[in-house]
Amino acid sequence: MKLENTKAQMRKGVLELCILAIISEGEAYPSDIIEKLKENELIVVEGTMYPLLTRLKNAGLLGYQWQESASGPPRKYYHLTDEGTSFLRDLLDTWNQLVNVVTQSTKNLVENE
């Protein structure tokens, strides 16, 4: 049992939620999303972002628009679809339940420390 593996699994679990939440604030460019995720070590390199966004897009949760860029090729800006919005809401409910359970079950641990 490797601690690093478990940590990575936990991060993976919340990554989708975080990406959808960031995009829900407004149209987003992948490297901007990454900047926010990097701060929390949720994602380290940009390359991991593209397959994930493609998957969410193909699942109908995200859409994108091409926008001209001053610095280079046109960029894909992602936004949530209606389906994505309700998906995000469901995920958030589950996350809140999880937080409750984890807080409850680790309460004694935290108090003892």
Next chain:
Amino acid sequence: MNKTHNINVGGYPFTIDDDAYASLEGYLGKIEAHFRRSEGAEEILDDIERRMAELLQERTKNKKIVSKDDIKQVIAIMGTPEDFDTGSEFGEPEGNTSGREYKTGKKLYRDPDDKLIGGVCSGLAAYFGIQDPLWVRIAFALVALGGGLGIPIYLLLWALVPVAETPGDFLAMRGEKINVKNIAKIVEEQVENISEQLSEIGQDWKSKRRKKKSERRQRKSWKDHL
């Protein structure tokens, strides 16, 4: 002095040093191999290339030529497939490598373990999934009696179809997956076969001596294959 290349990354032209070109080419090759079987692979690769073009354009604003260091920096931002695996990528769960299967298509072989003449019929039976090669033999016999084509066809197949030799051949002949477990099964069967042969040899040594000698030689060449 350094040789340069003119390349197109994500639809944008770049002039790039020779060594930088090699490292970019190697990187994109690795990325492609990594995502080849992912859903939407083409789009992912396109996105990555486009983003790399953007990063390279930012870096080459005040100079004309992409250097190896530029490529190194851009790769550090994008990450290598090794980073994807240890990072937060949504990949398939890591399977146990011992159970890894290599699917093979069924292949037509002659079966040296179950033959009357050349093993053609038993090989055909295995190929078409017929339990008992007897049916194929009867069919061949009927065709041979009927129009006379059966015998030339048999001889042709005998000449053209290879005999199954390695455990991999046997599995491919039966259309089984080639993995460690199945190969072990084949080897076990062969060992059993050999011990059976040996006890037979013991029983009627004299009458079969000549024939068995050649067969044992065959078995030995078999074992060498393993």
